[in-house]
Amino acid sequence: MNATEQIVAKARELLESGTVECVIGYERATDGVNARPLFVYQAEEAGKLIFDQTCAHNLAKYLLNRKGKATAIVAKPCDVRAVNLLINEHQVERDKVLIIGVVCPGMVETKWGRVSEKLRQACELCREHTPVVYDFLVGEPGDEEAAVEYPDVARMEALSIEERRAFWEEQFSRCIRCYACRQACPGCYCSECFAERLDPLWVGIRIAPSESWIWNTMRAFHLAGRCIGCNQCERVCPMNIPLSLLNRKLEKETLELFGYRAGVDAETPAPFATFRKDEKLEVGE
Amino acid sequence: MAVGHEPRIVGFLCNWCSYAGADVAGTSRITYPPNIRIIRVPCSGRVDPLLIVKSFQMGADGVLVAGCHPGDCHYSEGNYHARRRLAVLRPFLEYLGIERERLRVEWVSASEGRRFSQVVSSFTEQLRKLEPRKGAEVEVSS
Numbered sequence: 001m002n003a004t005e006q007i008v009a010k011a012r013e014l015l016e017s018g019t020v021e022c023v024i025g026y027e028r029a030t031d032g033v034n035a036r037p038l039f040v041y042q043a044e045e046a047g048k049l050i051f052d053q054t055c056a057h058n059l060a061k062y063l064l065n066r067k068g069k070a071t072a073i074v075a076k077p078c079d080v081r082a083v084n085l086l087i088n089e090h091q092v093e094r095d096k097v098l099i100i101g102v103v104c105p106g107m108v109e110t111k112w113g114r115v116s117e118k119l120r121q122a123c124e125l126c127r128e129h130t131p132v133v134y135d136f137l138v139g140e141p142g143d144e145e146a147a148v149e150y151p152d153v154a155r156m157e158a159l160s161i162e163e164r165r166a167f168w169e170e171q172f173s174r175c176i177r178c179y180a181c182r183q184a185c186p187g188c189y190c191s192e193c194f195a196e197r198l199d200p201l202w203v204g205i206r207i208a209p210s211e212s213w214i215w216n217t218m219r220a221f222h223l224a225g226r227c228i229g230c231n232q233c234e235r236v237c238p239m240n241i242p243l244s245l246l247n248r249k250l251e252k253e254t255l256e257l258f259g260y261r262a263g264v265d266a267e268t269p270a271p272f273a274t275f276r277k278d279e280k281l282e283v284g285e
Numbered sequence: 286m287a288v289g290h291e292p293r294i295v296g297f298l299c300n301w302c303s304y305a306g307a308d309v310a311g312t313s314r315i316t317y318p319p320n321i322r323i324i325r326v327p328c329s330g331r332v333d334p335l336l337i338v339k340s341f342q343m344g345a346d347g348v349l350v351a352g353c354h355p356g357d358c359h360y361s362e363g364n365y366h367a368r369r370r371l372a373v374l375r376p377f378l379e380y381l382g383i384e385r386e387r388l389r390v391e392w393v394s395a396s397e398g399r400r401f402s403q404v405v406s407s408f409t410e411q412l413r414k415l416e417p418r419k420g421a422e423v424e425v426s427s
Contacts, residue, residue, distance in 0.1 A: 156380065157380065161379065161382055161384060162382070164380060164381065164382045165381070165382025165383075166382070167382075168381050168382055169382075194335060202335060202339060210342050213342060214338055214339060214342045217338050217377075217378075217381060218334070218335055218338055220377075221334050221338070221373075221374065221377060224373050224377070225373070246380075249376075249377060249380050250373065250377060253373050253376055253377065254373060257372060257373065258369075271369060271373075272366070272369055272370055272373075275362065275365035275366055275368070275369050276365075277355065277356070277365060279368075281368055281369065281372035282372065283368050283371050283372045283375070283390045284352075284355075284368060284371075284390040284391055284392045
């Protein structure tokens with residue numbers, strides 16, 4: 001059985017037995033090329049579910065709308081880490097979520113109504129193909145995963161500070177502050193975002209480079225030690241701002257300083273939720 | 286360095302140690318550069334990175350965060366949390382093109398008036414060596 005058939009069979013079984021009320025998965029979008037999220041409530045509709053290399057969405061975001069309701073979710077390794085993040089942060093209850101983990105081949109770019117052969121950038125850098133946790137696994141678990149590397153961040157770090165400043169100035173100047181990055185992010189779930197606060201007005205509504213600068217800086221920083229690297233923010237960015245370069249820098253820093261990667265399990269406290277009294281962090285010393 | 290440029294520093298001082306330390310500097314008639322604009326916060330742990338980033342957005346040349354020495358926090362652990370956040374924020378700002386030296390974190394106790402003066406003096410001198418912030422705009426908020 002291929003991945004799609006396994007997911008369909010499992011979803012049907014779960015809905016028929018009443019184990020869950022809803023299965024969140026993917027279906028083919030109307031353009032016949034892309035995938036889109038699908039919420040299955042009836043066993044008869046499970047046949048619509050699909051899984052292939054176009055299923056790029058991180059569906060963990062939708063669990064936030066189903067708090068306290070038994071839900072199954074089709075999740076790739078990065079999505080599973082997002083579920084872990086939400087459990088860790090008490091947004092989702094573990095016993096209400098049934099994870100249909102999928103061994104991930106990496107997602108491909110879809111452009112102009114065509115599926116390309118090219119892996120998405122985040123997937124190209126990703127070394128995790130088997131979910132860290134699952135209730136049911138689709139596919140064969142792979143071998144030992146290779147160490148995480150940050151070649152893209154290292155390239156940025158090699159630039160001079162003026163070059164980096166100019167680079168980000170140019171990138172952020174394109175930002176139209178549509179906040180799609182926030183809407184797609186499983187880690188961005190504040191009911192009132194600082195960007196929407198009017199008093200104090202942290203992010204002004206006018207079109208100005210400095211307003212985009214503060215938005216992009218703080219969006220990334222709010223995910224420091226929390227970003228699980230699903231790269232939804234960059235995927236949905238209409239202006240192609242390389243947000244992963246910001247997220248991955250913070251990921252690298254928290255990994256180096258605190259040895260922490262978000263979402264690997266649901267128990268370890270996030271780096272900013274804890275501390276060690278004797279640690280040396282080159283701050284205030 | 287631009288002629289006549291005076292660096293502007295936003296100083297977030299914790300109410301229990303550093304703000305009192307600055308006060309001691311004042312009552313002891315110890316001088317320190319007027320480049321610092323002091324904002325009193327209940328704890329260094331109160332200093333949301335957003336406050337720092339906002340300061341830089343508004344054109345600050347430097348930001349000083351000063352709190353109680355580790356172990357002396359009035360709220361037991363606020364400065365430990367601040368330390369972790371700032372340890373990540375500093376390299377991140379550097380990555381965005383804001384020099385590491387522009388964000389300074391110091392532990393100043395309520396009795397260290399002289400030390401407070403030294404911190405502000407050395408920070409101001411350090412910032413004088415850097416160019417004024419490029420691209421920073423000064424805004425008048427209503």
